[in-house]
Amino acid sequence: MTSVTVTVNGASKTHQVEPRLLLVHYLRETLSLTGTHVGCDTGQCGACTVLLDGAAVKSCSLFAVQADGRSVTTIEGLAKDGKMHAMQDAFWQEHGLQCGFCTPGMILSACEILERNPRASEAEIRTGLEGNLCRCTGYHNIVKAVQAAAQKAR
């Protein structure tokens, strides 16, 4: 067992973990943060996307120990004071979700896209979301949601 200390959604957490424990399982099982989903366990679908020091990463492809000393934001940490983040609200307003399974990862990736480029075009948004699969929406309303969030931030 190895000790890890990770700042998760602003709070410092320390646990003894198996070295092979995946970050996503640390979040879901050890911390009970089940908003981060496992869709493929091979880094393809993006359902497990979290922000690691602000960068969107696939938490199924990292060990918990790799997050030691770093900061993780999960979907549970996005709303502030009971108020949804602008991206969450945009997904709601634009119907950017159906079954809701890809949604947490999709939202965190979308946040990172606009963080890097607040004026991202439709094509740039689509390319930016390339690591996140959705089987319900056909992406149409997801793209609209990201555009709406970008518009609102201006």
Add this chain to the structure above:
Amino acid sequence: MAETQKIFGASIKRKEDPRFLTGRGNFTDDVKLPGTTYAVFVRSPHAHARIRSIDSSAAKALKGVLAVFTGKDLADAKVGSLPCGWLLPGIKVPPHLPLAADKARYMGDAVAVVIAESPYIAKDAAELVDVDYQVLQAIADTEKSLLPAAAQVHDQAPGNVCFNWSIGDKAKTEAAFKSAAKVVKQRIVNQRLIPNAMEPRASLASANPATGDVTLWVTSQNPHVHRLLIGAFVLGIGEHKLRVISPDVGGGFGSKIFVYPEECVVTFASRKLSRPVKWTAERRESFMADAHGRDHVSDAEIAFDENGKIVGLRVKTIANLGAYLSTFAPLIPSYLYGTMLSGVYDIPSIYCEVTGVFTNTAPVDAYRGAGRPEAAFLVERMVDLGARALDTDPVELRRKNFIPKEKFPYQTAVAFVYDSGDHHGALEKALEIADYRKLREEQAQARKNGRYLGIGVATYVEVCGPAPSQAAGSLGAQAGLYESANVRVHPTGAVTVFTGSHSHGQGHETTFAQVAAQELGIPIENIEVVHGDTAQIPFGMGTYGSRSAPVGATAVYLSLQKIKEKARKIAAHLLEANENDVVFEDGKLSVKGSPDRFKTFGDVALMAYLAHNLPKGLEPGLEFNTFFDPPNFTFPFGTHIAVVEVERDTGQIKLERYVAVDDVGNVINPMIVDGMVHGGIVQGVSQALWEAAVYDENGQLVTGSMMNYTIPRADDVISFETARTVTPTPVNPLGVKGAGETGTIASTAAIANAVMDALAPLGVKHIDMPLTPGRIWDAIKGR
């Protein structure tokens, strides 16, 4: 009144969304119970192999392992075969044990299960289970399965034939072909697909040794069906002792209708061990062991008279059912396929023969559209090929052959009676949005410049809302296909709707609440919709075949009528008025002509429960249940138009535009319907261009991961132009038809027609899907 009048038909934001947006959804794998153990399945790496022996001693010796069960253990415990819910005449139904005992029959067939204290230990232990296989010759190919030399999948099904089924008038069709002016023939392959809902299947069983009760959380589109089939057929547990909960489910597309081995095994194991047992599929297991879709090989012929009128359609299809019969497998390539071969056309004679075959591949069952996309693709390709052969515009040929509006209800040559339709209306609207004439001009110009622009039109009809139970029973269904809804008005006037439908993305918590808010005139916030729990909901057949709105929401509507009738009685009594003079509007029950003499819905609800002053003989309470069994299916229809450009030098296809005009009858929530259309379009486009499940000649699944099975990403597709025509169905009081599958049914043909249209100057008539650059290139080169 103005406010509530708008609720039915308004794009209300979804009530269920906040929990998903904030990471508080409750999917099966999110459910945590103290003392949970974890199951990992040992799966056959071979497509066909005799199981000589299984040595699980090393696995059992690993610290943290609680048990290893094999097929023999289950057989010894008298665990039954997974049942098949739709039986055709003469069908062969070989046993399908939850864990294979004698032979593994497809790559991924489960042969043993390990239960351990953690999923990591269970996985380690599964590696230690030593299975001695005698590898046998396998058959994966749909057509070759019928060759005399093909490996035999089941002794009970000689020649790998599961069933032979036919529909239509053979003699009449032959006569039509004899006298036809033009006959066009084409071999059409509808390739196998793997559904890939984003949430992998999962199940968690918790047996209570004190009471003998078991609760099963499972990713199911129809928890009552799961309860019935697992309880009655596989494990011998009475419904009163088995509770099935299907919490938030991350997409299904058909693949979560069926009863699978895994949920039976975890339930068995939990009862054995008196501990909760959880299994969550890895994606590679979804690829190997979720039910696949489609997989038809057809020979089709269409006959025209000298005026371009279709006089006959003849189809011979081999449908690959995989290694075992999945829950509804026989239904899909028969009554959901052959019956739809008339499409939107007035075709006097049709004959279709289907041979269902077993192969050493994953079982095949319903996948979004389920039989109807296969039919629509075949018909729409044949009409386009006919237009090419007759040298006429494909739109013109369609117009000439549509079922005219005045012929509805229309009896097809293949059993169904279409309730309503206005195919010209949808076509003309789509042509107008796309500006078809201008597109043809642009195409002509592009061709002069050496560019290959293609315009594809698909005009479709589908069948939704299965089904009248009596009809289903006469066709082989082993269940009724009604839906139930219980509406409970609480003493304060708040309302809970319990529905047997199940939402796994469709938004019933919003749309069903819209129906209730509209009828009762109360705020939508005062209504909760409960689904997915056999302990709370009286009964239910679940969600598939776009049946939730036409069957499930109608059941809600009918219960609401009973509520309103009783509320009117109570109000009339309280207001000392005649019941017939009580008007129920905007949440108020008032006396006709005296709007200030009223009781609110809340007043009436409270009195129903106080029961201090009720009409003589009226029971207290305000709650009603309805089982709605529809008199007919519904038949949504529409026109989709795709514009593509094919790059001649690379075979690359670029989507330029996509226009969808659908007629799903009345619409409860346009935003939600549009969303389902978008998603459906992409799944259909994806079949046309990218997706294919490929097995090699040894039955090895070559496309077993998201690396080599193409699921479209955001940058593969474009935004869509959607519109509607509205032809309400007469078969239910809401006039709604179902909207979950239209996109998938229309778009595959629209795209294929567009690509063939683009390649027309090069003499290319038909290419089998997926239309990958390699296949385009080969076709251009005449290979």
